[in-house]
Amino acid sequence: MQDLIGTFIHYLAVEKGLARNTTTSYQLDLNQYRLFCRSRRLDPLGEGRGAVMAYLLKLKKDGRAPATVSRHLAALKSFYRFLVQEGVISTDPTANLESPRLAQRLPRVLTPEEVDRLLAQPRTSSATGLRDKAMLELLYATGLRVSELVSLDLADVNLEHGFVRCFGKGSKERIIPLGSVAAFYVSEYLTRARVKLTRGINTPALFVNQQGRRLTRQGFWKIIKKYARQGCITKVITPHTLRHSFATHLLENGADLRSVQELLGHADIATTQIYTHVTRTRLREIYDRTHPRA
Template identity: 65%
Template sequence: MANYWVEEFLHYLAVERGLAENTLSSYHRDLHQFLEWLKERDIKSVEAVHRNHIMAYLLKLQQKGRAPATVSRHLAALKSFYHFLTRESAVEKDPTINLDSPKLAKKLPHVLSPDEVVALLDQPDTGKKAGLRDKAMLELLYATGLRVSELMALDVPHLNLELGFVRCFGKGAKERIVPMGSVAARCLNEYLEKGRNKLIKHFDEPALFVNQHGRRLTRQGFWKLLKKYAVDAGINKDIAPHTLRHSFATHLLENGADLRAVQEMLGHADITTTQIYTHLTKSRIKEVYDETHPRA
């Protein structure tokens, strides 16, 4: 019966709330781990769970050395799950009510300097078809701040090079229109004219960015390329798939962009998520002050 309710909950998240596949996989993994824990303790149903069981489970995760962010994610999954069970009248009382997540230390994302971005974007060899693709991908990512998953999901019709924008689908399949600069548009046009047609195997392939086999490039494939180009550019920072997205947002705010506009472009549902980049720009302002003020 426990598995039944988990599957019902996941179906609700997918159909009624339209959550992304990655988010659903995370809920599935975390909840089935919780069910295994219940089974080990001979707790036969999710309806029999009490507040002290939830607290014991979270404590066990902490004792295993799980990071506060991981413990918070598990609690968030359980809160959402039991809220659903309460709504469906499967349980009388929600055992997660008033349970707080562990305090999270704010981790600021790694950001490239404008010079490092230029060095990275200059790495692909545009004399080759794959180089044209990689140049277009990197330029578009930095020009728009798309998530890597959004970049990989783009189809050719999602581009409007003449007007300079891209249509993408973010978390929860929410559509947004993001402007791009002339440099990215030019690189995309060159890739479409001279690179993509040599990479695709079938004329009706919809994917914008394809691999050497003519199929849609994966996030893992992009990640390998990004790491290689970062090494070639001599960048010693800890590069992650979202590094160009973080750099996009930070550089916009450093140059006076409106926070709400950046929120819209990034596709953040809550502006507090975008505000982390204001901390980065404040840190940069302090660095500039320390470097340049005669009495710093």
Template identity: 55%
Template sequence: MEQRIEPFVEYLAVERGLSLNTLDSYRRDLESFFRYLGPEVPAVTVRQVQVISYLAYLRKLGRANTTVSRNLASIRSFYHFLVREEIIEADPTVNVETPKVEKRLPKVLTVGEVERLLEAPDSMTAAGSRDKAMLELLYATGIRVSELISIQLDDLNLAAGFLRCMGKGSKERIIPFGEIAQQALLHYINWGRPQLTRAKVSRAVFLNHLGDQMSRQGFWKLLKKYAHASGIVTDITPHTLRHSFATHLLERGADLRAVQEMLGHADISTTQIYTHVTRTRLKEAYVSAHPRA
């Protein structure tokens, strides 16, 4: 099993430039599939009926359609790779139906909730100035939290108000940010960050209390703390600010293609989900305000 999976994972890393988290997800899905089949079933002998049987097994365990669909996608990619490498001739995932996944509208904050959240950190402390800068930049650019914590000093053009960001698949994009985020970053980098470095040499912009690069988990805890402090009852995640960024832009007339480029979406259909959010919010406003709604 390992002899087959690892070359596939290496291909995903080198040829497609996928992140470590995504590679681990592929690996876990495939290891689960082959554990189900048992050691006596080589990967190259798998047939369509066994793939279908595994998907039925996942449903029997109560797995959501999204999980079943993701597992099938991992298995399908693996066998596409084996066919491509001429290790097998027939792909056992051909014509296996992908479970229908209901598209859920992303949760977004109101402009008022975002403003309360961004005002929650105390900028007069080193950590608070960092937290303020992180939150402002996240909402100003719509970047992912993994992209946020990976920002290096050389990635920022503070004078022009631009950020260079390396997204999924090592794709670079340039994203503008406004004056408020610019001022928060200047305050943090010039005053707060030097207090957090603890004499360590680091090019990472956002540092923790030990002077090391901020982690995803560390930022998650900070976000939860400030959401609670600002009275936000929505179950907020780092992606909530990304969703809010896109929705608020489209509500105010931003071009869909421009939002797609800033978010780093390869397919515009991914960005179009936010147009559904804006229509839903418009309908809610109409129903609540119109006397004959």
């Protein structure tokens, strides 16, 4: 079973081109399933349906959230489909198993005023402050995922023609327009700050830490939380807050859903449609606050 999981993870990484974070998550979930089967003396290949059902029941009894159970089931479904495809088993034991119904949670977004306040916090007189300003402006201007932002190389940003190239989930490439404000601060960062941070270290990374190495997602997470505190923003900030705000503000100002889908790199437009619920909620708030007979 361990060898089969290893082969499956290699398939996801090499043939499907899934990101390292995704394949690691699959591997952890499947190994947890493998250890469960071993502890219960279940054969995950010979009695797959029973093993899967017993495992899902155990997750529910342990009080795991529906989203967690759904994620584990998704990993098992992909794994067993792969085993059928490879001829290891003849039938898929997860066929017709439905994921638990998930409550749709609306993404948290900042108002344009809060975004302005957040983006005004970095002190551009220092190298790290100018880097932070460039990152925040770039993130809000493009709607990149944080993982995409920190993965950018120098060659991925074209300031002359105003666009950014990134590789999203499944290593899918997309080109995103870059606004003039973000382009200005990225240019300033490259001219005045990056060389101070790299300290002669040769790296292709666009954004680097004070040791001259590529900035990590965790490093960015600390940065945005610091500026949210400085800007007295009381809303809960997540690494995707500016991405959610980017999409919501585009739709509020008349962008069509398909264009936003393309900019965000969503494979399914249903994923993008959640932002229409956010804009409707905001419109209701504005109506209730401003209409004399609301």
